Amino acid sequence: MKRLIYIFLVxxxxxxxxxxxxDALIPSKGELxxxxxxxxxxxxxxxxxxGYNTRIEYLFLENLLPxxxxxxxxxxxxxxxxxxxxxxxxxxxxxxxGSNKAFVxxxxxxQLILVGSEAKQQDGTVVLGQAEGGTLIRFTExxxxxxxxVEWIRRQLHTAYHEYCHILHQTFILPDEYREVTPDNYTRSxxxxxxxxxxxxxxxxxxxxTSNVSEDFVELFSCYITYKQADWDYLFNDEVLPADLSTxxxxxxxxxxxRNEGRxxxxxxxxxxxxxxxxxxxxxxxxxxxxxxxxxxxxxLAPSPAP
Numbered sequence: 629m630k631r632l633i634y635i636f637l638v639x640x641x642x643x644x645x646x647x648x649x650x651d652a653l654i655p656s657k658g659e660l661x662x663x664x665x666x667x668x669x670x671x672x673x674x675x676x677x678x679g680y681n682t683r684i685e686y687l688f689l690e691n692l693l694p695x696x697x698x699x700x701x702x703x704x705x706x707x708x709x710x711x712x713x714x715x716x717x718x719x720x721x722x723x724x725x726g727s728n729k730a731f732v733x734x735x736x737x738x739q740l741i742l743v744g745s746e747a748k749q750q751d752g753t754v755v756l757g758q759a760e761g762g763t764l765i766r767f768t769e770x771x772x773x774x775x776x777x778v779e780w781i782r783r784q785l786h787t788a789y790h791e792y793c794h795i796l797h798q799t800f801i802l803p804d805e806y807r808e809v810t811p812d813n814y815t816r817s818x819x820x821x822x823x824x825x826x827x828x829x830x831x832x833x834x835x836x837x838t839s840n841v842s843e844d845f846v847e848l849f850s851c852y853i854t855y856k857q858a859d860w861d862y863l864f865n866d867e868v869l870p871a872d873l874s875t876x877x878x879x880x881x882x883x884x885x886x887r888n889e890g891r892x893x894x895x896x897x898x899x900x901x902x903x904x905x906x907x908x909x910x911x912x913x914x915x916x917x918x919x920x921x922x923x924x925x926x927x928x929l930a931p932s933p934a935p
Contacts, residue, residue: 629894632638634928635716635739645867645886650757651861655750655854660678665867668671669705669708671710672709673708673709675866676709676712677712677716679729680720680732680733680735680736681738682732682736682737682738682739682740682742683739683837684708684712684739684740684741684742684861685739685741685742686702686703686705686708686741686770686891687702690777697821700743700745701743701744701745702742702743702744702770703742703743703770703771704744704765704771704852706883707742707744707770707771707773708742708770708921709777710766710773710846711742711770711773711784712740712742712782712857714773714777714784715740715767716784717780717791717922717924718785718918718919719785719788719792719919720732720736721918722914722915722918722919723736723792723910723915725914725915725918726767726910726915726918727909727910727911728909730765731909731910734796734822735796735799736792737764737765737791737792737795738746738763738764738862739763739765739860740764740765740767741765741766741767741768742766742767742770742771743766743767743768743770744769744770744771744836745768745769745771746768746769748774765788766786767784767787767788767792771781774928775926775929776810776926776930776931777926778923778925778926778927778930781923781926782830782854782855782923785853785854785919785923786850786851786854787850789846789849789850789853789854789919790846790847790849790850791846793845793846793849793850793928794842794846796905796910797842797845797846797904798910800904800908802841802842802845803900803904803934805900806841806845806897806900806904807841809831809893809896809897809900810832810897811829811905812832813830813832813838813841814838814839814840814841815830815838816839816840817839818838819836819837819838819839820835823835825883826838827890828863828891828894829866829887829889829890830893831849831852831890831892831893831894832844832848832890832894833847833848833863833894834851844891844897845897845901846896848897848898848901849901851863851890852898852901852912853912853915853916853919854919856923857920863891863894864898865891866888866891867884867888868874868888869881870885
């Protein structure tokens with residue numbers, strides 16, 4: 629089953645204006661199984677992931693890309709190894725350290741596909757990441773990578789941990805008690821109109837998490853692992869009403885109370901998630917600590933703002 633994450637609406641007029649060619653909305657094409665010899669880069673990638681039977685694909689292979697992706701470009705060769713190393717250091721390695729190598733060898737996806745550009749669909753949506761059946765994960769916008777582009781790195785790691793958590797709950801069965809916390813609060817396809825504050829009120833950490841219970845489960849895991857502390861605290865901890873209530877409106881008070889009620893649901897879900905992970909030998913706190921250190925180091929590489 630294909631699963632889209634991080635889908636953002638773009639205006640159709642903007643999509644059509646990306647090309648003056650009347651036939652622009654034709655799926656990108658490429659040779660299905662191009663023959664080639666392995667390069668030095670290929671050998672480096674194979675060596676990097678050899679212990680996990682995982683392959684990095686970065687050439688334009690039509691059979692590895694959805695038919696409804698448009699305007700796709702392959703990644704620049706110079707970003708392929710740095711991105712692959714980033715995923716190894718900030719995704720695979722924390723998973724190993726937070727569980728064990730045998731566990732990750734069993735559960736890690738077998739293909740990681742890098743796409744240079746974003747992927748646009750004919751209905752005007754932009755796809756920033758996608759997985760299929762726990763066997764492969766596609767990462768788009770690879771050409772935006774730099775070692776200091778911490779928000780790009782954070783977004784790609786969010787995709788990675790989101791999809792990996794899907795593999796875990798499909799392998800070990802999503803807990804029934806999690807399904808029972810907010811069974812009537814999911815929006816299905818209506819998630820794209822949900823604001824973050826509304827998602828919190830419903831007991832979910834992102835608008836996409838309101839689509840169904842499995843997306844709710846994996847978004848909670850991925851947000852915990854990849855979000856900055858302040859952003860996680862906003863989702864998890866209650867807001868405090870000001871001592872002087874005259875400084876905010878009655879409407880704001882009601883909305884704050886509703887969000888805090890949603891946060892109670894989020895904390896309940898987190899306890900179930902943590903128990904699920906611990907039972908299956910995964911230490912979420914260890915993984916989060918390692919990922920946050922990596923992201924902090926990437927942020928430190930960013931140039932200081934001009935005075």
